[in-house]
Amino acid sequence: MNTARDTSTDLPAIAFNQVRPEGDELAHVSAAITSGLTQSSGPYTARATEILKAETGCPEALLTTSCTAALELSALLLDLQPGDTVIVPSFTFVTSALAYVREGAKVKFCDIEPETLGPDPKHVAELLDDTVRAVVVVHYAGVACDMDGLREVLKDRPDVAIVEDTAHALFGRWRGQPLGSLGRFATLSFHQTKNIVCGEGGALLLNDPEDVRRAWVLYDKGTDRKAFFQGFVDKYSWRDVGSSFGMSDALAAYLYGQLEVRESIQARRRAVYEGYLEALGPYAEEVGLRLPVIPEHVDPAYHLFHVLLPDHETRGRAIKELAAQNISTTFHYVPLHNSEGGRQFSAYASDDVPDCPVTIDVSERLLRLPFHNHLTRTDVERVSEALVGVLRA
Ligand SMILES: Cc1ncc(COP(=O)(O)O)c(C=O)c1O
Numbered sequence: 001m002n003t004a005r006d007t008s009t010d011l012p013a014i015a016f017n018q019v020r021p022e023g024d025e026l027a028h029v030s031a032a033i034t035s036g037l038t039q040s041s042g043p044y045t046a047r048a049t050e051i052l053k054a055e056t057g058c059p060e061a062l063l064t065t066s067c068t069a070a071l072e073l074s075a076l077l078l079d080l081q082p083g084d085t086v087i088v089p090s091f092t093f094v095t096s097a098l099a100y101v102r103e104g105a106k107v108k109f110c111d112i113e114p115e116t117l118g119p120d121p122k123h124v125a126e127l128l129d130d131t132v133r134a135v136v137v138v139h140y141a142g143v144a145c146d147m148d149g150l151r152e153v154l155k156d157r158p159d160v161a162i163v164e165d166t167a168h169a170l171f172g173r174w175r176g177q178p179l180g181s182l183g184r185f186a187t188l189s190f191h192q193t194k195n196i197v198c199g200e201g202g203a204l205l206l207n208d209p210e211d212v213r214r215a216w217v218l219y220d221k222g223t224d225r226k227a228f229f230q231g232f233v234d235k236y237s238w239r240d241v242g243s244s245f246g247m248s249d250a251l252a253a254y255l256y257g258q259l260e261v262r263e264s265i266q267a268r269r270r271a272v273y274e275g276y277l278e279a280l281g282p283y284a285e286e287v288g289l290r291l292p293v294i295p296e297h298v299d300p301a302y303h304l305f306h307v308l309l310p311d312h313e314t315r316g317r318a319i320k321e322l323a324a325q326n327i328s329t330t331f332h333y334v335p336l337h338n339s340e341g342g343r344q345f346s347a348y349a350s351d352d353v354p355d356c357p358v359t360i361d362v363s364e365r366l367l368r369l370p371f372h373n374h375l376t377r378t379d380v381e382r383v384s385e386a387l388v389g390v391l392r393a
Contacts (some may be wrong), residue, residue, distance in 0.1 A: 007077045009324060014379050016328040018372040023267055024259030033251035040246025041226075044253040049203075051259045052188070055171065056180040058205040060212045062219050063247040063255070067167045067189030067202035069391060071099035071136075073245050074163050074185040074204060076218050077211055078133055080105045085131040087345045089119045090337040090359040096165045097336055097345070105133065106347035109337035111276045111356035116294040118145020120358065125153045127354070133348070134161040137183060142153050142195075142301025143294055144174035147182055161185065164204070170195060171266055172301030179301065180205050190255055195265060195303055198255040201247050218242035268303035268373045275377055276305050279384035287391035288314075306332065307387075312364040314391065319367070321390045327383055330368050335359045 032044055043208045045063050052061040064070045086100040090109040097107045113120040117140040124135060139145055154160055163182030169179040170188050180186035190201035206212055217227040222242030227233045277291060284291055290308035294300055309315045322329050335356060336342040341352040369383055
């Protein structure tokens, strides 16, 4: 690698993310619209759902308008009561916590462990008490978190639901098992930044068959319309709480087009991921760069590529100097536990929120590199050379 610093600005731009049709998405969307069947639960929804069920082994999957909506549906299914709490890592997206707050729960923020950047089982154990109804488990960047540790902590608490926030992690595996199949619920995102996209979209995966019937009612505006269409009741009516969670079949057609070519998408993302590891690996120690840690029993989902830089100041400088070389990089989650909303909705008084030092440290030093299906080997090498050059300076 030529790691001499090149600060010229006439190099072509390397975008952080890039979304293009990968297969027959346009034909499927056109067919859905031409058919006139664009409401939720249409034929493309059925086809996309079958693929998700086969890939994750989950008995039921409901396509939603976003991962946020899927988290909200899981919160409704938990029937949260006043005084209930949910443990959520501080290092995640806002709605991993907000979905439960909307149903009246308070949040206990847990720290992350420094390797996988998933929830720290030791901190979860400290926070666990009789008020806890669920633990939200985020597999950051598509790398499974410490599920052994979490299962050990929760082994005597079958009343505490595991919700896998699998926004990053579709197609990842832990000990050979698909991510999304390890808890009572799992949520997926098909937002345009994810591996499989449809603009905005998501899914709720149900692993407990006991949840399926009620989930369909809550999903479909509190009605038993699904049972009506299946011929189990002769008219449908209002049965329970709920909302309009369903994804339009026009978007499900887009999603199905992406899922059809999932193997090629994943293979290209894997090549980019491994390209970064290969290009940066030899310099990591010298320039103080920490590469992603992938435990032996984990198959990553290749969602994003992050590195940890020596400190906050270096991260700021790297973003600026890489931008000057037409390379787009970014930071990631801002800690939730000490945010305005986090303090407001925490289970603790606002000045008594538990400390999450690893979250704060990682949030200040983490840098995300360009990562998408169309990044070439040359792009990966140029980004890696530029980053090493910045860190050597
Ligand atoms: C871990 C995590 N959960 C949930 C979400 C929300 O996803 P969506 O935009 O599909 O609602 C995101 C968004 O990126 C996320 O990173």
